Amino acid sequence: MDRGSRRLGSTLRLLLFRSPEHWAVVSIRLGGVVRRASVSHHQAPESEPREWDVHTGDGVTRAVSPVPRETWAKVLAADPGATAFLLPQWLxxxxxxxxxxxxxxxxxxAEGRELVLPMVRRPAWFRALSLQSSFPPGWGTGGILASGGVRPDEVDMVLADLASDRALRTSVRPDFAAAPAWPGGAPGVxxxxRRVHVLDLDGGMDALWSQRWSGKSRRGLRxxxxxxEQAGLVIESGHSPELVSAFYDLYLRWIDRRARERQLPSAVVRSRGKRAEPLAKFQAVAASLPGTCRIHVARLDGEPVAATISLLHGSICIYWRGVSDKRTAAPLRANQFLQLRSIKEACDAGCRYYEMGESGGVTSLEQFKANLGGGVRTLAEYRIERLPLTGLQDRLGRIRNAVDARLATRRS
Known part of the structure; x- marks a missing residue:
């Protein structure tokens, strides 16, 4: 990348992620958000709980932020679709x-139901410049918790309340289990x-082997x-710091391989990868959720060759991350073997679903999940924006891809 291109990319990132106040002086025609509820706020310092009323046709709903942890735990236990992403420890x-x-x-x-929306806010000088998300990229799905699951009318009420807020952008990405209650679209939103692959675990391993896995899948897993067994592959499981380090070492090696394949500078790609997925992220999850976070590391002659991280809570086990040393892991089918281990663990724990996450449009990854019996589930992310940030981010993404393509061409 030449110096001018590098300076341009840095400036654009600064405008998008660090100084959103600059957008306020740009002349842009803004689309209004349709409000379906009136909100009266009782102001309090940002460090103290806030309370306000949401007025709808069905009565008055009382809102409080942040959520008391004992109430959060009660609602979480009553929602059959709750995942590890919705635990307060995850937030x-x-x-x-x-x-x-x-x-x-x-x-x-008004009828006495309690709803919990796990959400985080990016601090800003002014509330109108803050970003709110349930949840940020790389941190899984959020959404609304409710006894027996959230209802469509409750989703409408929450969206209306969020639309009345002053944040620059609020985004909510519910998981596949709650997706049917969310609208296909909403005015001003x-x-x-999005789409994820989900494996139905009903009936356990017996049902998977006899009914859901194709002959090709069964042969591959066996x-x-x-x-x-023949190679002497050893699997270590747990949530220890040593397993986190082994996983992250494989992640960095995977980044370096991707850089070579795309003919990009390894230092640039590694820097991006570490910024997107810092080591502290996995250390925090493993330490905070010891009974939920399951790390599996496959070693050959003591050297890590593949690793997965799954998050097990309630009826859903989430395949969160997976990395490998392709040169060694592929001939041994180590990735498939680790998946089989995680799926069996989920079945033994009584899970109903094994959620494999998004694939980012990568065909080979989608095929890998389909071969494991994962069916496609559609969902969506909902963004309420004061400025057209989604369009701007899309354009910046295309610029970065163009710069990467130019750099790869020059290196080749």
Whole structure:
């Protein structure tokens, strides 16, 4: 990358992520958000709990932020679709690693139901410049917790309340289990389509082997077991700092390989990768969620060759991260073997679903998940914006891709 291109990229990132106040002086026609509820706020210092009323056609809903932890735990236990991402400890990890603040909201409806929206806020000089998210990129799905699951009318009420807020942008990305209660679109709300692969675990391992895995999948998984045994592959499981370090070492090696494949400077790609996925992130999750975070590391002759991190809570096990040394892991089918280990662990724990996350449009990754029996589930992310940030981010992404392509061409 030449110096001018590098300076341009830095400036654009500064405007987008560090100084959103600069956008206020740009002449842009803004789209209004349709408000379906009136909100009366009782002001309090940002460090103290806030309370306000949300007035709807069904009565008055009382809102409180942040959510008292004992109430959060009660609502969490009553929602059958709750995942590890919706644990209060997960929100604490986001705040400790990335400097976000707890912006969770509790809603008490007129009929006595309690709803919890786990959410974090990026601090800003003025509230109108703050960013709110449930949850930020790289931190999984958020959404609304409610006894028996959230209802469509409750989703509308929460969206209306968020629309009345003064944040620069508020984004909510519910998980696949709650997606049916969320609208296909809403006036004034930017809807970003997303998709994940989910394996149905109903019936346990017996049902998977006999009903859901194709003959090709069964042969591949049995081959992974046989190759692992013949090669002397050793699996270590837990949440210890040593396993976190082994996982992260593989992640950095994966980044370096990606840089070579794309003919990009390793230092640049590694810097991006460490900024997107810092070591402190995985250390915090493993330390804060010891009974939920499951790390599996495959070693050959003592050397890590593949690793996965899954998050097990309630009826859903989430395949959160997976990395490997392709040169060694691929011939041994180590990735498939670790997946088989995680799926069996989820079945033994009584989980109903094994959620494999988004694939970012990578065909090979989607095929890998499909071969494990994962079916596609559609969902969406909902963004309420005071400025067209989604369009700006998309343009910046295209600029970065163009710069990467130019750099790769020059190096080749």
């Amino acid at each position: 604490d990890c986001i705040c400790s690693v990335r400097g976000w603040q707890d912006a969770s909201r509790l809603y008490r409806t 930017v809807t970003v389509p 081959s992974s077991e046989r190759k692992a």
